[in-house]
Amino acid sequence: MRERGLIQVYTGNGKGKSTAAIGQAVRAAGHGHKVGFISFFKDPDVFGYGEYRSMEQLGITIFLFARKHPHFYRELDPEEVCEECCRGLDFIRELLLDLSWDMLVLDELNIALRDGFLKEDEVISLLDAKPQKLELVLTGRGVPQRIVDKADLVSEVMEIKHPYSQGIQSREGIEY
Amino acid sequence: MRERGLIQVYTGNGKGKSTAAIGQAVRAAGHGHKVGFISFFKDPDVFGYGEYRSMEQLGITIFLFARKHPHFYRELDPEEVCEECCRGLDFIRELLLDLSWDMLVLDELNIALRDGFLKEDEVISLLDAKPQKLELVLTGRGVPQRIVDKADLVSEVMEIKHPYSQGIQSREGIEY
Numbered sequence: 001m002r003e004r005g006l007i008q009v010y011t012g013n014g015k016g017k018s019t020a021a022i023g024q025a026v027r028a029a030g031h032g033h034k035v036g037f038i039s040f041f042k043d044p045d046v047f048g049y050g051e052y053r054s055m056e057q058l059g060i061t062i063f064l065f066a067r068k069h070p071h072f073y074r075e076l077d078p079e080e081v082c083e084e085c086c087r088g089l090d091f092i093r094e095l096l097l098d099l100s101w102d103m104l105v106l107d108e109l110n111i112a113l114r115d116g117f118l119k120e121d122e123v124i125s126l127l128d129a130k131p132q133k134l135e136l137v138l139t140g141r142g143v144p145q146r147i148v149d150k151a152d153l154v155s156e157v158m159e160i161k162h163p164y165s166q167g168i169q170s171r172e173g174i175e176y
Numbered sequence: 177m178r179e180r181g182l183i184q185v186y187t188g189n190g191k192g193k194s195t196a197a198i199g200q201a202v203r204a205a206g207h208g209h210k211v212g213f214i215s216f217f218k219d220p221d222v223f224g225y226g227e228y229r230s231m232e233q234l235g236i237t238i239f240l241f242a243r244k245h246p247h248f249y250r251e252l253d254p255e256e257v258c259e260e261c262c263r264g265l266d267f268i269r270e271l272l273l274d275l276s277w278d279m280l281v282l283d284e285l286n287i288a289l290r291d292g293f294l295k296e297d298e299v300i301s302l303l304d305a306k307p308q309k310l311e312l313v314l315t316g317r318g319v320p321q322r323i324v325d326k327a328d329l330v331s332e333v334m335e336i337k338h339p340y341s342q343g344i345q346s347r348e349g350i351e352y
Contacts, residue, residue, distance in 0.1 A: 004344075006339055015331050016333065019200055020192035020195040023195035023202070023227065026198055028349040031224070049203070054205050054206035151337060152339045155191050155335060156333070173206075174203070
């Protein structure tokens with residue numbers, strides 16, 4: 001068993017951030033580690049995200065908060081999204097008290113931060129509450145510098161070329 | 177079912193390239209797609225790579241070529257490594273003739289290229305032989321410009337911060 005879990009961040013404007021976090025979760029699960037995958041702004045009822053099906057099959061526990069982002073759903077009340085993100089953060093805080101978790105992925109948490117649905121101070125104090133052995137993986141573009149400073153590993157995924165610019169839409173089995 | 181599969185490349189010096197490819201494979205498998213994961217320079221007998229266990233559980237087929245890289249095994253005969261990489265390429269060429277595959281990941285193929293174990297022309301002609309519906313995912317740092325030109329999606333994973341620089345070694349469930 002590992003001595004110390006780290007804080008990993010996948011940020012940047014390119015494709016591969018959540019995808020790498022899925023890879024991390026799957027790798028850890030392959031060693032029998034207990035993994036939770038907490039996503040913000042992902043709605044499996046809209047996209048049939050294949051990754052959640054696969055991860056559940058591997059015993060990874062999925063938690064979803066604030067499934068819809070106001071950028072795509074203009075009718076949403078930002079106040080409500082804010083509350084849902086806070087509920088998500090409270091929930092993660094609870095998870096940190098359960099020392100049986102080996103890895104928690106906080107997927108798109110950076111987006112919740114960037115868009116003002118969560119406060120930087122709250123997330124920083126969450127990171128401070130990380131149990132020693134737990135590996136925390138944060139994803140999403142626009143990570144604040146204070147989180148970079150706290151993290152042990154930060155990868156920036158840069159878009160060099162993206163098929164959207166060729167007019168190719170989001171595809172089943174690839175983007176979701 | 178998708179109309180056209182693309183060529184994706186994950187390159188750069190940061191952590192998250194093979195990890196993103198694992199995520200891609202897992203996502204596709206979650207939709208019942210037929211996925212093959214072909215790795216170069218990965219030896220599960222040395223590291224008990226958790227990802228291979230998980231991917232096999234999801235019905236993803238794993239193929240391994242040139243498991244050891246001369247950089248880490250000085251006693252290896254580069255000629256032999258070269259032959260093994262060519263065998264790998266021949267094998268992938270055969271796989272392309274089997275139209276039932278939805279996705280093939282060519283993990284660390286870029287390294288085989290970068291280190292001169294494979295010829296650029298051969299890989300380019302492999303990409304040209306991609307069946308229409310197949311999604312091809314290449315990983316590894318140092319991808320040549322001609323492959324970038326051929327690809328539809330290229331993400332460069334940049335190292336912003338890496339725990340190795342803090343003296344933290346490769347960890348089970350995280351790096352393998």
